Structure formats: structure tokens, C-alpha cells
Amino acid sequence: MFDNLTERLSGALRKISGKATLTENNIEEALREVRRALLEADVALPVVKDFIDRVKMRAVGTEVSQSLSPGQAFIKIVQAELEAVMGSANEQLNLNAQPPAVVLMAGLQGAGKTTTVAKLARLLKTAQKKSVMVVSADVYRPAAIAQLETLAKEVDVRFFPSDISQKPRDIALAAVKEAKKAFIDVLLVDTAGRLSIDADMMAEISDLHKTLNPVETLFVVDAMTGQDAANTARAFNDALPLTGVVLTKADGDARGGAALSVRQITGKPIKFIGMGEKIDALEPFYPDRIASRILGMGDILSLIEEAEKKVDRSKAERLAGKFQKGKAFDLEDFREQLQQMQNMGGMASILDKMPGMGMLPPGAAAKVDDSQFRRMEAIINSMTPKERRNPDNLNGSRKRRICLGSGTQIQDLNRLLKQHKQMQKMMKKMKGGALANMMRGMGGMRGPGGFPGAGGPPRF
Structure with missing residues (x-):
């Protein structure tokens, strides 16, 4: 997410981070780079x-904390x-209303609105323990109603x-009546x-809003449209009293223009951000965490929250217990770690939240390809349980059978076995209480077992 912006900003800030003092000259040089990076990111x-003016005003002649170098102080100001720019804190949905609290979803064609409705319904149900009902008032797009039914x-x-023969206003009123009856x-x-x-169409949704008087009116917009997302949200806000914005497809947005423009142009907070196609890929929007990720400092809080939600704790406990007893780390364990990583959105998603990403060589993060980890899993799946437990017993004919079954080459299998050996050695050095506690503490996500290869992603 925001790879291009992160790369450019990190480069600009690295130039100033080693300076002994902050002067108008070296600040101007850094600000030129920051300005260029933001404009290339399609920020309005x-x-x-405004951003550059505020940073300059705070940085020139600022009293630098004794615990920070001048360069660090400048980075802190930028952050x-x-x-x-994005809002001081996450703004949650205001659902304090006589049930049902009605949330009206508006958006452009193709922004992923119907999918976002289902994602938000899931989030409210799982995170806030709300009973949720969804209804489609889209009587124009073929199969829109059927799509929402499937997602529900x-x-x-x-x-x-x-039904497409009904009027949107009648559909909405009937849904409210049913939701009241069912105590939704x-x-x-x-x-x-x-x-x-x-x-x-704008008149129709305006009428729908007056009829329903929703507690929240959310505008769903594709993040990849850049500053156009902010301009469109402003146009919608003129016709409809929006209470917030949902940015979709942010995982594919290498620029970040929408995230940095929407709040200031519209005055409306970004409440949620869509980070993928999966039904659980909708997150509350935290400006401080996103700012940290943009600057390559990672987002360890989101990483921990994701681990708590998506990592199978029982498997992590079992693996920790296995290490405590001094048992070997076999390919069954390796496969479990790969699966846990995929549950968390893959290596690219994990790296995006790891601190220190700004220190990687330019473009390094973009080269991470999760398909290589799926290929590793396919190789292990093509083995028998006995072979997974004892990979040393793999001979030439067994290797040929495994490669044929997984659609891979012998060198792919040998590379996997070599990496597994390296991990086994690491596990032996770390076995005991410290490793077991680490596996429990992060649900099995971090440490040598969590990142295949330890020395970097495998090269398939």
C-alpha cells in the first residue's frame, strides 16, 4: 500500500535525518522532495x-527535543x-439511535460498494456483536440484489x-419495518x-436519505482514483449530507493521493479502508497508523491485532509445546506457518506493517510475491505424512513424484528442503522457554518459524 509514496518520502527524509542542525536551506531541500513525492502520489x-507550509512553519527555528536529533525531529513533524491531514484519530460509526440504526451506502459505479456493504456487515457483527440486516435498493444494475444476497x-x-420492479424508497421503508419487527x-x-x-439519480438518493434519515451516510470510493476520489466525494457531499468515507482497493493503491486528500477537501473523515478482495479485508481507518506506514515505520499495532484475530492460537500452542519437548520442526509445522501467514494477508501485507520498511532498497517490498509461498505449500501438500515428518528420507524417485504432483521443478523442492534445514538449525539454537513464550505471545506469527527462509523470501 502506498509503495511509491513511501519510497519517495523515505528517500527525502533519509537525506535530512543525518543533519546536525535544521536550517532553512536543508529544510527547503527536503521539502522540495516531499512536495514532489506528494504531487506524484496524486495528492490534491x-x-x-497547506501541508508543506505547515511543516515548514513548525520545522524552521523549532526547539528540538534533547532526546531527538534535528533530523528525527523533522521526521516527527512530517508524521x-x-x-x-488524514484526521487526528479514527472516527467510529455513530450507531447511538433507536434500533435499527440505518446506514446508507452511496458511491460511484464500480467502486466496490455492494462488497463493502457485506464487509461492513461482517465487521459490525464480529467486532461489535451487532445484529445486522442488509438490503439492496439498486434496481438498475443486473444481479445487484442477487449479489448482495449471496454475500449476506x-x-x-x-x-x-x-425486486427490480419496486421503487428504492418502498424497498427501504419495508426493510426498516422488518428490521424493527426482528429487533435488528x-x-x-x-x-x-x-x-x-x-x-x-442524485435526486433519487437525496429523496431516499430524507425518507430514511440515516444515522450514517457513507460514501464508498475507489482509492486508486487518486485526488479524483476527493473531488467526487465533495460533489456527492454537496447533494447528500455525508458523515464519512470508505476507501476501497487501497491495497492496489501505490500512490496514496486519495487517503491524503479526502479529509481536507471534503471535511469528512475516512472511517474505513478496504485492503483486499477477501470478505474480512475491511479495517477501521487510523490516521496515525497509516502515516507511520507511509513513512516506512510500519504499523505494529495493526499487525498484532491481525495476528490475534486470524492466527490459530491452538496450533501456535501446539508448536510451542513441541519445541519445549525438544521435538524437531518438520514440514508439517512449516506448512502450518505458511498457512498462518496467508491468513494474515500474505507476506506483502505483513511486510507493509513491519517497522523499518523505509530502510529497504527502493522497490524491494514490491518484489515480494506470495505465489512463491503458495508454491511451497503445494510442494509440501504433494508429500505423504511420513515424508513431511522425515524429509531426509526423500530419494530421487520420491522427489520426482512430489514435483509432478505440485507442478514444480526439482530445484524448487531442493531449495525448500534447504530452507527447512536452516530453520531447523535455528529452532535447535532457540529451543526452550524463550521460544515457546515467543510463539505463544504472537500466536506463532513472529520469529524464525513465522517467516520462511529467515534470510529473506525464497527465490522461486
């Missing part, structure tokens, strides 16, 4: 101008201003049926995707 020009089943929330906490109303210039 007024936002860039604080990035947070200010997937996330196990109630679906209120509707939150009703999510999906609306038709529309263009901001479409006067009839």
Missing part, C-alpha cells in the same frame, strides 16, 4: 501546499502533519429481499451506483 494541490449468506447476516441493531442500505453528474 491545495492539500500539498504529525500527515496524521493531521457468506457473512451470515440477515438479507431483506427486494443495524440496517445497511445498499444503493445504486451513480455518477455525480447524473441529476436524476
Whole structure:
């Protein structure tokens, strides 16, 4: 996420981090680089101008804390201003209303609005223990209603049926009536995707808003549209009293222009950010964490939260117990670690949240390819349980059979076995209470068992 921006900003800030003092000259040089990086990231020009002015005003003649070098102080100022641009803190949904609390979802065609409705329904159900009902008032897009019904089943929330012959207003009123009867906490109303210039469609959603009087009106927008996302949100806000924005497809956004422009241009907070296609890939938007990631400092809090939610704790406990007893780390264990990593969004997602990413060579993070880890898992899956427990027994004919079954080459298998051997050696050096505690503490995610190869990603 925001790889290009992270790379450019990290380079600019590295130049100033070693300076003994902050002067107007060296600050100007760094700010030129920061300005260029933000403009290339498609951040709106007024936002860039205000940002640079505020950083300069704070940095020139600032009293530097004794615990920080001048360069570190400048980076701290940049981080604080990035947070200010995106909002000082995460703003949660305001669901304090007589049930059902109605949330109206608006957005452009193709922004991923219907999928976001399902993701938000799942988040409210799992994180806030709310009973949720979803309804589609999109009577224009073929199969929109059927799509939401399918997604509602997937996330196990109630679906209120509707039909293309009905009017959106009638659908919404009927859904509210049913939600009251069923004592539903939150009703999510999906609306038709529309263009901001479409006067009839905008009038329709405005009427729907007046009819429902929702507690939240969220604008769903594709992050990859850059500063256009902020401009479109502003156009929608003129016709509709928005309470917040949901940025989708942020995992594919290497620039970051939308995240840095939306709040300042619209005055509306980004409440959620979509980080992938999976149904659980919707996160609350934390400006401080995103700013830290943009500057290559990682986001260890989100990483820990993700580990707690997605890592199988019983497997981590079993592995920790195995190490304590001095048993060998076999390929079954290796496969479990690969699966745990995939559950957390893959190596690219984990690296994105790790501190120190700004210190990697330019473009290094972009070269991480999760398909190589899936290939490793395929190789292990093609082995018998006995072979996984005793990989030393693999002879030529067994190796040929495994490669044929996994669609890989002999050198791929040999590389996997070599990496497994290295990990085994590491485990022997670390066996005992310290390793077991580490495995329990991070749910099996961190440490040599969590990152295949230890010395970097495998080269398939």
C-alpha cells in the first residue's frame, strides 16, 4: 500500500535525518522532495501546499527535543502533519439511535460498494456483536440484489429481499419495518451506483436519505482514483449530507493521493479502508497508523491485532509445546506457518506493517510475491505424512513424484528442503522457554518459524 509514496518520502527524509542542525536551506531541500513525492502520489494541490507550509512553519527555528536529533525531529513533524491531514484519530460509526440504526451506502459505479456493504456487515457483527440486516435498493444494475444476497449468506447476516420492479424508497421503508419487527441493531442500505453528474439519480438518493434519515451516510470510493476520489466525494457531499468515507482497493493503491486528500477537501473523515478482495479485508481507518506506514515505520499495532484475530492460537500452542519437548520442526509445522501467514494477508501485507520498511532498497517490498509461498505449500501438500515428518528420507524417485504432483521443478523442492534445514538449525539454537513464550505471545506469527527462509523470501 502506498509503495511509491513511501519510497519517495523515505528517500527525502533519509537525506535530512543525518543533519546536525535544521536550517532553512536543508529544510527547503527536503521539502522540495516531499512536495514532489506528494504531487506524484496524486495528492490534491491545495492539500500539498497547506501541508508543506505547515511543516515548514513548525520545522524552521523549532526547539528540538534533547532526546531527538534535528533530523528525527523533522521526521516527527512530517508524521504529525500527515496524521493531521488524514484526521487526528479514527472516527467510529455513530450507531447511538433507536434500533435499527440505518446506514446508507452511496458511491460511484464500480467502486466496490455492494462488497463493502457485506464487509461492513461482517465487521459490525464480529467486532461489535451487532445484529445486522442488509438490503439492496439498486434496481438498475443486473444481479445487484442477487449479489448482495449471496454475500449476506457468506457473512451470515440477515438479507431483506427486494425486486427490480419496486421503487428504492418502498424497498427501504419495508426493510426498516422488518428490521424493527426482528429487533435488528443495524440496517445497511445498499444503493445504486451513480455518477455525480447524473441529476436524476442524485435526486433519487437525496429523496431516499430524507425518507430514511440515516444515522450514517457513507460514501464508498475507489482509492486508486487518486485526488479524483476527493473531488467526487465533495460533489456527492454537496447533494447528500455525508458523515464519512470508505476507501476501497487501497491495497492496489501505490500512490496514496486519495487517503491524503479526502479529509481536507471534503471535511469528512475516512472511517474505513478496504485492503483486499477477501470478505474480512475491511479495517477501521487510523490516521496515525497509516502515516507511520507511509513513512516506512510500519504499523505494529495493526499487525498484532491481525495476528490475534486470524492466527490459530491452538496450533501456535501446539508448536510451542513441541519445541519445549525438544521435538524437531518438520514440514508439517512449516506448512502450518505458511498457512498462518496467508491468513494474515500474505507476506506483502505483513511486510507493509513491519517497522523499518523505509530502510529497504527502493522497490524491494514490491518484489515480494506470495505465489512463491503458495508454491511451497503445494510442494509440501504433494508429500505423504511420513515424508513431511522425515524429509531426509526423500530419494530421487520420491522427489520426482512430489514435483509432478505440485507442478514444480526439482530445484524448487531442493531449495525448500534447504530452507527447512536452516530453520531447523535455528529452532535447535532457540529451543526452550524463550521460544515457546515467543510463539505463544504472537500466536506463532513472529520469529524464525513465522517467516520462511529467515534470510529473506525464497527465490522461486
